[in-house]
Amino acid sequence: MKAQAALAPEALTAQDIGRAAVLSLYEELALSPKPGLVTLTCRGSHDDMDAKTFMRSILALRSYFVSIAALGAVGAPFDALERCGIAAEARMLVATGGVNTHRGAIFMLGLLCAAAGAVGRRVSPAELRATLRMRWGDALSKRAERPSLLPGGMAAQRYQLRSASAEAALGFPTLFETAAPSLRDGLARGLSRTQAQLNTLFTTMAVLDDSNLAHRGGLAGLRHAQEAAREFLAAGGAGRPDGPAAAAAIGGEFMRRRLSPGGSADTLAAACWLQRMG
Helix, strand or coil: CHHHHHHCCCECCHHHHHHHHHHHHHHHHHCCCCCCCCCCCCCCCCCCCCHHHHHHHHHHCHHHHHHHHHHHHCCCCHHHHHHHHHHHHHHHHHHHCCCCCCHHHHHHHHHHHHHHHHHCECCCHHHHHHHHHHHHHHHHHHHHCCCCCCHHHHHHHHHCCCCHHHHHHCCCHHHHHHHHHHHHHHHHCCCCHHHHHHHHHHHHHHHCCCHHHHHHHHHHHHHHHHHHHHHHHHCCHHHCCCHHHHHHHHHHHHHHHCCCCHHHHHHHHHHHHHHHHC
């Protein structure tokens, strides 16, 4: 019996889950160079936010991830999760002076934290995804049918892209089938954490219908970013000697075009969180 207990999956509290979410958001912020995105030393393609804005936002969201994990643990319905997220977004906007730093992460990471709370222990990504779809899949599918009033959602509708809501209704396929495997495999191949995360960002950017890119640059901007990501990876990615310089050069072009792959950044943060949950 003792041996069986020793092999049992480690229990996770709402505090564990929320702490991992906050750490993962910081990891995403600290990663550099990230084309078009805010880092600790660069505003990317943004005039209205910098690292201090992001840090204020992350601090304002600490209790949110714990709260939504606790809601998941008690089997709360989707509308309760949604109300929790709306309240968190309001706190974010107060902390940032009205700037949207983490709306996508509030939605994506919040749902993942709720699913982790529902499971209550360390599990495989596949089981976590299955829990998310089993508990709230129907509600997420109905939500995805609603017309969006947000810039990214309206861009997805305009260009007939898969929106963030549609990604959620499908159980975040880009996260579970592309981003998380990329991070895991990069670390297994001996890449540094920074190199593996940068490759994961570009791997995600190459395939994701990133509505933030579409909002800022139209369909042409999205396709440009996807092609730049594919070329970066085909040339060897972050693991080659000039990988950081190549990423920085892409960043310069993104800044010229005012492109910012915010959806890809949210997915990277979620992949970092999944890795912490494993």
